[in-house]
Each structure stands twice: as structure tokens, then as C-alpha cells.
Amino acid sequence: MNEDPIGKVCVGAIAGAFGVRGDVRLKSFCAQPEAIGDYAPLTDEAGREFGVKITRQVKGGFAARLTGVATREQAEALRGVRLYAPRWKLPSLPTDEFYHADLVGLPVYDGGGVRLGKVRAVHDFGAGDMLEIVSPEFRQPVMLPFTRAAVPIVDLAAHRIVADPPPGVFPGDDDDEDDGPGPGEDAGA
CATH class of the missing domain: 2.40.30.60 (RimM)
Structure with missing residues (x-):
């Protein structure tokens, strides 16, 4: 069979x-x-x-x-x-399309290889698909837009998703990047 x-x-x-x-x-x-x-x-x-x-x-x-x-x-x-x-x-899909069932349960990593959580569900609230990501470190699930910008890699063969989430999506994200001088540093030189 x-x-x-x-x-x-x-x-x-x-x-x-x-x-x-x-x-x-x-x-x-x-x-x-x-x-x-x-x-x-x-x-x-x-x-x-x-x-x-x-x-x-x-x-x-x-x-x-x-x-x-x-x-x-x-x-x-x-x-x-x-x-x-x-x-x-079920019919085969183009390389950039996925069945929701293929995504549920996949671990999600950031670009540095740090595990962010795993996909619990895929939702469509009218503005496109959202990945519901859970982790023991979160008090509540995180909703990540399922766009090429926020999720550049879905590798079913390697059983993983690589995400580049917008700032502030995941708990503990710092919205302010380390672009400016630190405390006590001179901005102009």
C-alpha cells in the first residue's frame, strides 16, 4: 500500500x-x-x-x-x-505552496539557528495565512505572518522552518536594534 x-x-x-x-x-x-x-x-x-x-x-x-x-x-x-x-x-503542489498539514508540528528557527518554537496551527483570518507558534517559553502562542519576508525557508525534507520575524513578534524581542551608541559612548567622532 x-x-x-x-x-x-x-x-x-x-x-x-x-x-x-x-x-x-x-x-x-x-x-x-x-x-x-x-x-x-x-x-x-x-x-x-x-x-x-x-x-x-x-x-x-x-x-x-x-x-x-x-x-x-x-x-x-x-x-x-x-x-x-x-x-x-492529494495533488502535488508547486515548490512554494504547502498543505497546512505539512506545516503543523514543524520546528521554527531564526536565521541564527535558535529554536523559536513549533507550528501548532495555520490560520487565515482574512489577510493571509498566519502560523500559530508555541513554545514552553511563551505565555501565549505567537502569530507569525506566513509570508516570504517573515518565513523565507520552509524545508520539508529537513523538517524545519526558518523565520525572519518582524521585531516584537516573539516575546523577548528588543524593538530597538543596536544601531546607535551605547551608554557613555559619543555619537559623533
Whole structure:
């Protein structure tokens, strides 16, 4: 079997029942939403497998039939269940694009090799992706813009991210650089 070491990627979630015959309301997290059925069978966190047949588009997603789900009650019981596809089934991405699942868990280092933390999640609050970085040294997570300027290197093969964060993003960052004279030093000479 072609199992990728990275594992599975969340491609959708069940939002509840649709109708009275066991169809579910399915939210797709795929770039091409209708492609979610192409990755079937999908599995949930417990390892249950579901064949997926999209029956029609509905507001906020699709109405779909899942194998083994025959009643409205069964469909409603699946509300909130996240569905996963094997990583190897997903299309390859250009070198400068990444699946969120590939980034979560990666350690983050600064340009000097100092470990800053690790990626706990990737969020999009409307202005672009943000990496949520955690460390035992932080009281709360740090949100780092996932831009080429702030994150110049993502090396999946080496299992690491190198960040060049703007000043003040990480706790303990000094906003004032050591550009001027120190105490007791003469500015002009």
C-alpha cells in the first residue's frame, strides 16, 4: 500500500444531516471543493471509512451520501466529524505552496539557528495565512505572518522552518536594534 509517511490530511467535515434519507451536509476544504469525492474512501479520526457520493451542491457545501449512513439520525450523529484523505492521494503542489498539514508540528528557527518554537496551527483570518507558534517559553502562542519576508525557508525534507520575524513578534524581542551608541559612548567622532 502506498502510505505516505506524512499520513492523512483533513479534506472536509460533516456539518449535519441533509434531508430524511441519510444524506449529510458536507463541507469541503479542498481547493476545488467538488474534488472531495475524488479522494474517497475518506476516514474519520476513529479510522472509520466512508465512500462519498456528492448528490448536489447546497449552501455552504454539498449534500452527499456516505457508505454505511442510511438514516437521518445516523447522519446527524456524524455532525462535526472531520474527514481525512491519505496524503499520497492529494495533488502535488508547486515548490512554494504547502498543505497546512505539512506545516503543523514543524520546528521554527531564526536565521541564527535558535529554536523559536513549533507550528501548532495555520490560520487565515482574512489577510493571509498566519502560523500559530508555541513554545514552553511563551505565555501565549505567537502569530507569525506566513509570508516570504517573515518565513523565507520552509524545508520539508529537513523538517524545519526558518523565520525572519518582524521585531516584537516573539516575546523577548528588543524593538530597538543596536544601531546607535551605547551608554557613555559619543555619537559623533
